[in-house]
Amino acid sequence: MTLRALAAAALAVLMLTGPAMADDLRGTGDLGLIVEREAGSLLVVDRSERAAIGRIEGLGDLSHASLVYSPDERFAFVFGRDGGLTKVDLLTQSVVNRVIQGGNSIGGAISDDGRLVAVSNYEPGGVKVFDADTLALVADIPMGSKTVGIADVPGSRFVVATWDTGEVWLLDHSADPANPEITRLEGIGANPYDALLTGDGRTYIVGLFGEKGLTAVDLWQDPPQATRFLPDYGRDQPDMPVYKMPHLQGWTLADGVYALPAVGLHQLLWVDAATLAETGRTELAGQPVFALARPDKREVWVNFAPPDNDKVQIIDVMTRKVTRTLTPGKGVLHMEFAPRGREVWLSVRDENRVEIRDARSHEVLAEIEARAPSGIFFTDRAHRMGL
Secondary structure, eight states, X not given: OOHHHHHHHHHHHHHHHHHHHHHTOOOSTTEEEEEETTTTEEEEEETTTTEEEEEEOOOOOOTTOEEEEOTTSSEEEEEOTTSEEEEEETTTTEEEEEEEOOSEEXXXXXXXXXXXXXXXXXXXXXXXXXXXXXXXXXXXXXXXXOEEEEEEETTTEEEEEETTTTEEEEEEOSSOTTSOEEEEEOOOOSOEEEEEEOTTSOEEEEEESSSSOEXXXXXXXXXXXXXXXXXXXXXXXXXXXXXSOOOTTSOEEETTEEEEEOSXXXXXXXXXXXXXXXXXXXXXXXXXXXXXXXXXXXXXXXEEOTTSTTOEEEEETTTOOEEEEEOOOSOEEEEEEOTTSSEEEEEEGGGTEEEEEETTTOOEEEEEEOSSEEEEEEGGGGGSTTO
16 A cells, blocks of 8 residues: 555544544533532532533542632642542543642632642641642641631732731742742731632732621732721621631622621621722621622622521622522532523532522522532632632
8 A cells, every 4th residue: 555545544544533532522611510528529510511420539528628720620629628639630530649738728729820739727737839730749838827718819829817826928939939938917817717819819808707807908019918997897786606607708899899798697798899998788597608799790699507508698789688588408508600690500418419590580490419519619710810
């Protein structure tokens, strides 16, 4: 057979096998992971199909677990309560690597270039930073405290708060990843319990458990400047038992106003983003946990701590009034909107299912069986700061 004939035969084989191979290809843009906390597994879901397409097992203790995605949306880095850092592949639906890096981790972040993964620890405290490819330890930064609210900041930087000492640390890994330049802010307030970073990377807001109020840190200033605000909220009301701490990362900035879940109160707080002055409150059905904006920012959806965690309330941002109360089922732990806001997915832990609703009509579109589901994480998070 001549060389030309061989080439023609090879091309014919490629043409015959090409479509079959293409059928096996899958994009990652409409994929997501749902934490099955008690089983130590992740459910792989396809938003377009509204269905589970696989399960990844062997991730240890996933109570209060969170995760972040690589820039290409293929890999997820999962932070477990047992100190496990696990890298998983969404396309092969498998564990790529897993290290036990601490005794009790509470969250993590990935740098803007996707090269570093930072883990915030309760035990032994401080922050550890790993190579995203290999999970090799790059930097170990003790802080003498439990750490919370870690977030990525532009320029290969991370910001984190310390529970025991009431500080904020800014870690700059841009020049030397193994030896970050550290900026340390003291006097943030008593017992920071969580924090959030605005979408432009400028403002880091720290919630306080040990005293009333919050603290905003302006990261654009050099050095960063801290401002205390809402120091009196709740002072004129009796303290209530806190059944579940609100998550500040479930927040919204809409129409120039922050909507923040109040600690120990059945209220959503509205704060002017420019002046940090309170502009109003919305009375709720229970203690809020997540206050999550629909992507168009017109509505805020709120779920609750026990005993009201069978409910979700929807608040109109313009009127700041509750427009509807939904009852998806017992144990609504988390909500995640489709990137453009068409649908909302709700984890109903105590009924072992995920409920999918139209974000405007609120009609139930589908349900997916899941093992005590908690956090829902779609891959569009790979392109957003502070998540």
